[in-house]
Amino acid sequence: MKLLDGFLKHLASEKGHSPRTVEGYGRDVRRFLESVVAAGSDAAADDATCWKALAEDRTVLRRHLAGLRRADLGAASIDRHLASIRAFYRFLVLEGVLGKLPEQLGRGSRGGRERKLPTQLAEETLESLLELPDLSCVRGRRDRAILEMIYGLGLRLSETVALDMGSLDLPGERVRVTGKGNKERILPLLGPAATALQAHLADRLDTVGLQQVLDGRTTSGTAHVPVFTGRGERRIHPRTIQARVARYAGELAGLKGVSPHVLRHSFATHLLDGGAGIRIVQELLGHEHLATTQIYTHLSRARLSEEFRKAHPRSR
Numbered sequence: 223m224k225l226l227d228g229f230l231k232h233l234a235s236e237k238g239h240s241p242r243t244v245e246g247y248g249r250d251v252r253r254f255l256e257s258v259v260a261a262g263s264d265a266a267a268d269d270a271t272c273w274k275a276l277a278e279d280r281t282v283l284r285r286h287l288a289g290l291r292r293a294d295l296g297a298a299s300i301d302r303h304l305a306s307i308r309a310f311y312r313f314l315v316l317e318g319v320l321g322k323l324p325e326q327l328g329r330g331s332r333g334g335r336e337r338k339l340p341t342q343l344a345e346e347t348l349e350s351l352l353e354l355p356d357l358s359c360v361r362g363r364r365d366r367a368i369l370e371m372i373y374g375l376g377l378r379l380s381e382t383v384a385l386d387m388g389s390l391d392l393p394g395e396r397v398r399v400t401g402k403g404n405k406e407r408i409l410p411l412l413g414p415a416a417t418a419l420q421a422h423l424a425d426r427l428d429t430v431g432l433q434q435v436l437d438g439r440t441t442s443g444t445a446h447v448p449v450f451t452g453r454g455e456r457r458i459h460p461r462t463i464q465a466r467v468a469r470y471a472g473e474l475a476g477l478k479g480v481s482p483h484v485l486r487h488s489f490a491t492h493l494l495d496g497g498a499g500i501r502i503v504q505e506l507l508g509h510e511h512l513a514t515t516q517i518y519t520h521l522s523r524a525r526l527s528e529e530f531r532k533a534h535p536r537s538r
Contacts, residue, residue: 371419420436
């Protein structure tokens, strides 16, 4: 489909979405078309004619969503499918194929669905977790730096993996991070995270290279050298970080289900609990929309309610 191809190119070039995100949008829209064809609609007709007809048929979308539910897709996955279809229809409006967004797609999909609160660890638990790597060995110092950077800066797993020496500005106490959609943000590099990172860099670099990074004078030869490596001095694999985080969590009272993303969730929650404004947290996390960050306020409220029930005599 020319329109679908154009939509995917629009997402990549105009919206700046990553190849993986673009692939996901395309997969969702194709599945929608497949269900339309299976239901007997002539989706093989001219693209514009086909989509105009589908936009006017109120039952098409309902049948598709019902099929997703029968396939046992969760509410979050169905929301994602609907968001992909809505984005495609918006593209059709932008291209002049449709005059307006179909009414059934004009409203948000979440409705009254309960949003799942992200998992997070208590501050005391995280402090204990960060102390677990063995600082007497190179791997332990690397792992400590990884844990401190994810929790101390709220990094995504992909952002941690992609860190290069040229991303660091140690004299300026900051680090440049490239997040989703190739959007850059500058994060403060302070306290234990900076200390752990410098200890790791002393293992990674020779004396001259280390001094250049410490002075903020990274050369073109070292700018693209990965900060964190695995075997063979290759850039560390995401699964390696996931495995190390899970291992340390398992050593800590047998915690299960702890991932790098849990550390990022904890970073956001602890900031809000400490009095940081939600806009600040949004900026630090690199969220495009405030609504994505607001789930952490729900989490803080849940903790507030729990403490109220424990402490106030009229709550029982």
